[in-house]
Amino acid sequence: ERCGRAGVGRRAPWNTTPTVTTPTVLTLLLLVLTHTGCQGIDCFKCVSVNGDNPSCEDPFHNNFTVGLMESPCLAGRKGRGGLFPATACIKLAGIYDDTGQSITIRSCALDSGTLTTDTEIIRMSHCGSFYFQQKYVKGCLQSCDDYDGCNGSPPSREVSSTTLPSAIFLLLYFYKIL
Structure with missing residues:
Protein backbone atom coordinates (compact mmCIF):
# COMPACT_ATOMS: atom_id res chain seq x y z
CA GLU A 1 0.00 0.00 0.00
CA ARG A 2 1.27 3.40 -0.97
CA CYS A 3 1.37 6.27 1.46
CA GLY A 4 1.37 10.00 0.91
CA ARG A 5 -0.50 12.40 -1.27
CA ALA A 6 -1.33 11.46 -4.79
CA GLY A 7 0.51 13.44 -7.41
CA VAL A 8 3.28 14.72 -5.15
CA GLY A 9 6.27 15.58 -7.26
CA ARG A 10 4.26 15.67 -10.47
CA ARG A 11 3.41 18.81 -12.41
CA ALA A 12 0.02 19.49 -13.81
CA PRO A 13 0.12 19.24 -17.62
CA TRP A 14 -0.90 22.90 -17.99
CA ASN A 15 1.95 24.03 -15.77
CA THR A 16 4.91 22.64 -17.69
CA THR A 17 7.76 24.48 -19.35
CA PRO A 18 8.17 23.58 -23.02
CA THR A 19 11.39 21.78 -23.84
CA VAL A 20 13.43 23.32 -26.63
CA THR A 21 15.49 20.67 -28.35
CA THR A 22 18.58 21.14 -30.46
CA PRO A 23 16.77 20.04 -33.65
CA THR A 24 14.12 22.71 -33.02
CA VAL A 25 16.75 25.42 -32.60
CA LEU A 26 18.66 24.24 -35.66
CA THR A 27 15.49 24.21 -37.75
CA LEU A 28 14.60 27.75 -36.70
CA LEU A 29 18.17 28.88 -37.37
CA LEU A 30 18.06 27.33 -40.83
CA LEU A 31 14.77 29.11 -41.59
CA VAL A 32 16.23 32.45 -40.52
CA LEU A 33 19.41 32.00 -42.53
CA THR A 34 17.62 30.98 -45.70
CA HIS A 35 14.84 33.58 -45.55
CA THR A 36 15.18 35.91 -48.53
CA GLY A 37 12.26 38.22 -47.88
CA CYS A 38 9.68 39.18 -50.43
CA GLN A 39 11.56 41.66 -52.50
CA GLY A 40 11.71 41.38 -56.29
CA ILE A 41 14.61 40.21 -58.39
CA ASP A 42 17.32 42.62 -59.57
CA CYS A 43 18.18 42.47 -63.28
CA PHE A 44 20.54 44.02 -65.78
CA LYS A 45 18.73 46.63 -67.90
CA CYS A 46 20.16 47.82 -71.20
CA VAL A 47 19.49 48.07 -74.93
CA SER A 48 21.93 47.72 -77.80
CA VAL A 49 20.97 48.16 -81.46
CA ASN A 50 23.62 47.12 -84.00
CA GLY A 51 26.26 47.04 -81.24
CA ASP A 52 25.85 50.69 -80.21
CA ASN A 53 26.08 49.67 -76.51
CA PRO A 54 28.94 47.13 -76.30
CA SER A 55 28.51 46.64 -72.54
CA CYS A 56 25.05 45.17 -73.23
CA GLU A 57 26.20 42.77 -75.95
CA ASP A 58 27.40 39.18 -75.60
CA GLY A 82 2.19 51.65 -61.78
CA LEU A 83 5.24 49.45 -61.43
CA PHE A 84 5.73 46.34 -59.33
CA PRO A 85 8.77 44.33 -58.14
CA ALA A 86 9.95 42.08 -60.97
CA THR A 87 9.69 38.30 -60.73
CA ALA A 88 12.03 37.45 -63.62
CA CYS A 89 14.86 38.80 -65.72
CA ILE A 90 14.75 38.61 -69.51
CA LYS A 91 17.19 38.85 -72.38
CA LEU A 92 16.03 39.33 -75.95
CA ALA A 93 18.61 38.90 -78.72
CA GLY A 94 17.64 38.99 -82.37
CA ILE A 95 17.69 40.65 -85.76
CA TYR A 96 15.05 42.99 -87.17
CA ASP A 97 13.56 41.24 -90.20
CA ASP A 98 13.21 44.38 -92.34
CA THR A 99 16.56 46.13 -91.64
CA GLY A 100 18.88 43.31 -90.60
CA GLN A 101 19.95 45.30 -87.53
CA SER A 102 20.81 43.32 -84.42
CA ILE A 103 19.10 44.06 -81.11
CA THR A 104 19.94 42.98 -77.57
CA ILE A 105 17.71 43.90 -74.65
CA ARG A 106 18.21 42.94 -71.01
CA SER A 107 15.41 43.86 -68.63
CA CYS A 108 13.02 42.68 -65.95
CA ALA A 109 9.50 41.33 -66.23
CA LEU A 110 6.58 40.43 -64.03
CA ASP A 111 4.64 37.19 -63.89
CA SER A 112 1.14 38.43 -63.18
CA GLY A 113 -0.15 34.94 -62.54
CA THR A 114 -2.45 34.97 -65.55
CA LEU A 115 -2.44 33.00 -68.78
CA THR A 116 -1.97 36.08 -70.95
CA THR A 117 0.85 36.54 -73.46
CA ASP A 118 2.76 39.03 -71.30
CA THR A 119 3.06 36.42 -68.56
CA GLU A 120 3.62 33.40 -70.77
CA ILE A 121 6.70 34.91 -72.44
CA ILE A 122 8.60 34.94 -69.17
CA ARG A 123 7.60 31.45 -68.09
CA MET A 124 9.47 29.74 -70.89
CA SER A 125 12.48 30.79 -72.96
CA HIS A 126 11.92 30.41 -76.68
CA CYS A 127 13.33 31.25 -80.11
CA GLY A 128 11.63 32.15 -83.37
CA SER A 129 10.00 35.17 -84.98
CA PHE A 130 7.94 37.65 -83.00
CA TYR A 131 6.55 41.15 -83.22
CA PHE A 132 8.49 43.75 -81.18
CA GLN A 133 8.06 47.54 -81.34
CA GLN A 134 5.96 47.33 -84.53
CA LYS A 135 8.64 45.23 -86.32
CA TYR A 136 9.27 41.53 -86.81
CA VAL A 137 12.33 40.15 -85.04
CA LYS A 138 13.99 36.77 -85.50
CA GLY A 139 15.76 35.74 -82.34
CA CYS A 140 15.49 34.34 -78.84
CA LEU A 141 13.85 35.47 -75.64
CA GLN A 142 15.39 34.00 -72.50
CA SER A 143 13.95 34.38 -69.03
CA CYS A 144 15.28 33.45 -65.60
CA ASP A 145 14.38 33.90 -61.96
CA ASP A 146 17.22 31.99 -60.28
CA TYR A 147 19.17 34.88 -58.74
CA ASP A 148 19.76 38.62 -59.02
CA GLY A 149 21.33 39.50 -62.36
CA CYS A 150 20.67 36.07 -63.85
CA ASN A 151 20.25 37.69 -67.28
CA GLY A 152 23.95 38.48 -67.33
CA SER A 153 26.42 36.44 -65.31
CA PRO A 154 26.92 33.60 -62.78
CA PRO A 155 25.33 33.97 -59.31
CA SER A 156 26.79 35.66 -56.29
CA ARG A 157 25.30 35.01 -52.85
CA GLU A 158 24.63 37.93 -50.53
CA VAL A 159 23.56 37.64 -46.91
CA SER A 160 21.09 40.07 -45.42
CA SER A 161 22.46 42.44 -42.77
CA THR A 162 19.76 41.23 -40.37
CA THR A 163 20.41 37.51 -40.80
CA LEU A 164 23.30 37.05 -38.36
CA PRO A 165 21.90 39.25 -35.55
CA SER A 166 18.53 37.46 -35.85
CA ALA A 167 20.16 34.05 -35.68
CA ILE A 168 22.22 35.03 -32.62
CA PHE A 169 19.14 36.45 -30.88
CA LEU A 170 17.20 33.23 -31.51
CA LEU A 171 20.01 31.08 -30.16
CA LEU A 172 20.38 33.19 -27.03
CA TYR A 173 16.62 33.30 -26.49
CA PHE A 174 16.10 29.57 -26.85
CA TYR A 175 19.00 28.72 -24.58
CA LYS A 176 17.55 31.11 -21.95
CA ILE A 177 20.58 33.39 -21.96
CA LEU A 178 18.48 36.48 -22.67
Whole structure:
Protein backbone atom coordinates (compact mmCIF):
# COMPACT_ATOMS: atom_id res chain seq x y z
CA GLU A 1 0.00 0.00 0.00
CA ARG A 2 1.27 3.40 -0.97
CA CYS A 3 1.37 6.27 1.46
CA GLY A 4 1.37 10.00 0.91
CA ARG A 5 -0.50 12.40 -1.27
CA ALA A 6 -1.33 11.46 -4.79
CA GLY A 7 0.51 13.44 -7.41
CA VAL A 8 3.28 14.72 -5.15
CA GLY A 9 6.27 15.58 -7.26
CA ARG A 10 4.26 15.67 -10.47
CA ARG A 11 3.41 18.81 -12.41
CA ALA A 12 0.02 19.49 -13.81
CA PRO A 13 0.12 19.24 -17.62
CA TRP A 14 -0.90 22.90 -17.99
CA ASN A 15 1.95 24.03 -15.77
CA THR A 16 4.91 22.64 -17.69
CA THR A 17 7.76 24.48 -19.35
CA PRO A 18 8.17 23.58 -23.02
CA THR A 19 11.39 21.78 -23.84
CA VAL A 20 13.43 23.32 -26.63
CA THR A 21 15.49 20.67 -28.35
CA THR A 22 18.58 21.14 -30.46
CA PRO A 23 16.77 20.04 -33.65
CA THR A 24 14.12 22.71 -33.02
CA VAL A 25 16.75 25.42 -32.60
CA LEU A 26 18.66 24.24 -35.66
CA THR A 27 15.49 24.21 -37.75
CA LEU A 28 14.60 27.75 -36.70
CA LEU A 29 18.17 28.88 -37.37
CA LEU A 30 18.06 27.33 -40.83
CA LEU A 31 14.77 29.11 -41.59
CA VAL A 32 16.23 32.45 -40.52
CA LEU A 33 19.41 32.00 -42.53
CA THR A 34 17.62 30.98 -45.70
CA HIS A 35 14.84 33.58 -45.55
CA THR A 36 15.18 35.91 -48.53
CA GLY A 37 12.26 38.22 -47.88
CA CYS A 38 9.68 39.18 -50.43
CA GLN A 39 11.56 41.66 -52.50
CA GLY A 40 11.71 41.38 -56.29
CA ILE A 41 14.61 40.21 -58.39
CA ASP A 42 17.32 42.62 -59.57
CA CYS A 43 18.18 42.47 -63.28
CA PHE A 44 20.54 44.02 -65.78
CA LYS A 45 18.73 46.63 -67.90
CA CYS A 46 20.16 47.82 -71.20
CA VAL A 47 19.49 48.07 -74.93
CA SER A 48 21.93 47.72 -77.80
CA VAL A 49 20.97 48.16 -81.46
CA ASN A 50 23.62 47.12 -84.00
CA GLY A 51 26.26 47.04 -81.24
CA ASP A 52 25.85 50.69 -80.21
CA ASN A 53 26.08 49.67 -76.51
CA PRO A 54 28.94 47.13 -76.30
CA SER A 55 28.51 46.64 -72.54
CA CYS A 56 25.05 45.17 -73.23
CA GLU A 57 26.20 42.77 -75.95
CA ASP A 58 27.40 39.18 -75.60
CA PRO A 59 29.76 38.06 -74.26
CA PHE A 60 28.42 39.82 -71.19
CA HIS A 61 30.86 40.67 -68.39
CA ASN A 62 29.22 41.96 -65.23
CA ASN A 63 32.60 43.29 -64.02
CA PHE A 64 32.28 46.13 -66.52
CA THR A 65 28.53 46.65 -66.29
CA VAL A 66 27.83 47.53 -62.66
CA GLY A 67 25.84 50.57 -63.79
CA LEU A 68 23.46 48.35 -65.76
CA MET A 69 22.11 46.52 -62.69
CA GLU A 70 18.64 47.80 -61.84
CA SER A 71 17.83 47.51 -58.14
CA PRO A 72 14.99 47.35 -57.41
CA CYS A 73 13.95 46.19 -60.86
CA LEU A 74 10.35 47.19 -61.47
CA ALA A 75 8.00 46.12 -64.24
CA GLY A 76 4.51 46.95 -65.41
CA ARG A 77 1.55 44.65 -65.00
CA LYS A 78 -1.00 44.34 -67.80
CA GLY A 79 -4.23 46.12 -66.94
CA ARG A 80 -2.80 47.83 -63.84
CA GLY A 81 -1.21 51.22 -63.37
CA GLY A 82 2.19 51.65 -61.78
CA LEU A 83 5.24 49.45 -61.43
CA PHE A 84 5.73 46.34 -59.33
CA PRO A 85 8.77 44.33 -58.14
CA ALA A 86 9.95 42.08 -60.97
CA THR A 87 9.69 38.30 -60.73
CA ALA A 88 12.03 37.45 -63.62
CA CYS A 89 14.86 38.80 -65.72
CA ILE A 90 14.75 38.61 -69.51
CA LYS A 91 17.19 38.85 -72.38
CA LEU A 92 16.03 39.33 -75.95
CA ALA A 93 18.61 38.90 -78.72
CA GLY A 94 17.64 38.99 -82.37
CA ILE A 95 17.69 40.65 -85.76
CA TYR A 96 15.05 42.99 -87.17
CA ASP A 97 13.56 41.24 -90.20
CA ASP A 98 13.21 44.38 -92.34
CA THR A 99 16.56 46.13 -91.64
CA GLY A 100 18.88 43.31 -90.60
CA GLN A 101 19.95 45.30 -87.53
CA SER A 102 20.81 43.32 -84.42
CA ILE A 103 19.10 44.06 -81.11
CA THR A 104 19.94 42.98 -77.57
CA ILE A 105 17.71 43.90 -74.65
CA ARG A 106 18.21 42.94 -71.01
CA SER A 107 15.41 43.86 -68.63
CA CYS A 108 13.02 42.68 -65.95
CA ALA A 109 9.50 41.33 -66.23
CA LEU A 110 6.58 40.43 -64.03
CA ASP A 111 4.64 37.19 -63.89
CA SER A 112 1.14 38.43 -63.18
CA GLY A 113 -0.15 34.94 -62.54
CA THR A 114 -2.45 34.97 -65.55
CA LEU A 115 -2.44 33.00 -68.78
CA THR A 116 -1.97 36.08 -70.95
CA THR A 117 0.85 36.54 -73.46
CA ASP A 118 2.76 39.03 -71.30
CA THR A 119 3.06 36.42 -68.56
CA GLU A 120 3.62 33.40 -70.77
CA ILE A 121 6.70 34.91 -72.44
CA ILE A 122 8.60 34.94 -69.17
CA ARG A 123 7.60 31.45 -68.09
CA MET A 124 9.47 29.74 -70.89
CA SER A 125 12.48 30.79 -72.96
CA HIS A 126 11.92 30.41 -76.68
CA CYS A 127 13.33 31.25 -80.11
CA GLY A 128 11.63 32.15 -83.37
CA SER A 129 10.00 35.17 -84.98
CA PHE A 130 7.94 37.65 -83.00
CA TYR A 131 6.55 41.15 -83.22
CA PHE A 132 8.49 43.75 -81.18
CA GLN A 133 8.06 47.54 -81.34
CA GLN A 134 5.96 47.33 -84.53
CA LYS A 135 8.64 45.23 -86.32
CA TYR A 136 9.27 41.53 -86.81
CA VAL A 137 12.33 40.15 -85.04
CA LYS A 138 13.99 36.77 -85.50
CA GLY A 139 15.76 35.74 -82.34
CA CYS A 140 15.49 34.34 -78.84
CA LEU A 141 13.85 35.47 -75.64
CA GLN A 142 15.39 34.00 -72.50
CA SER A 143 13.95 34.38 -69.03
CA CYS A 144 15.28 33.45 -65.60
CA ASP A 145 14.38 33.90 -61.96
CA ASP A 146 17.22 31.99 -60.28
CA TYR A 147 19.17 34.88 -58.74
CA ASP A 148 19.76 38.62 -59.02
CA GLY A 149 21.33 39.50 -62.36
CA CYS A 150 20.67 36.07 -63.85
CA ASN A 151 20.25 37.69 -67.28
CA GLY A 152 23.95 38.48 -67.33
CA SER A 153 26.42 36.44 -65.31
CA PRO A 154 26.92 33.60 -62.78
CA PRO A 155 25.33 33.97 -59.31
CA SER A 156 26.79 35.66 -56.29
CA ARG A 157 25.30 35.01 -52.85
CA GLU A 158 24.63 37.93 -50.53
CA VAL A 159 23.56 37.64 -46.91
CA SER A 160 21.09 40.07 -45.42
CA SER A 161 22.46 42.44 -42.77
CA THR A 162 19.76 41.23 -40.37
CA THR A 163 20.41 37.51 -40.80
CA LEU A 164 23.30 37.05 -38.36
CA PRO A 165 21.90 39.25 -35.55
CA SER A 166 18.53 37.46 -35.85
CA ALA A 167 20.16 34.05 -35.68
CA ILE A 168 22.22 35.03 -32.62
CA PHE A 169 19.14 36.45 -30.88
CA LEU A 170 17.20 33.23 -31.51
CA LEU A 171 20.01 31.08 -30.16
CA LEU A 172 20.38 33.19 -27.03
CA TYR A 173 16.62 33.30 -26.49
CA PHE A 174 16.10 29.57 -26.85
CA TYR A 175 19.00 28.72 -24.58
CA LYS A 176 17.55 31.11 -21.95
CA ILE A 177 20.58 33.39 -21.96
CA LEU A 178 18.48 36.48 -22.67
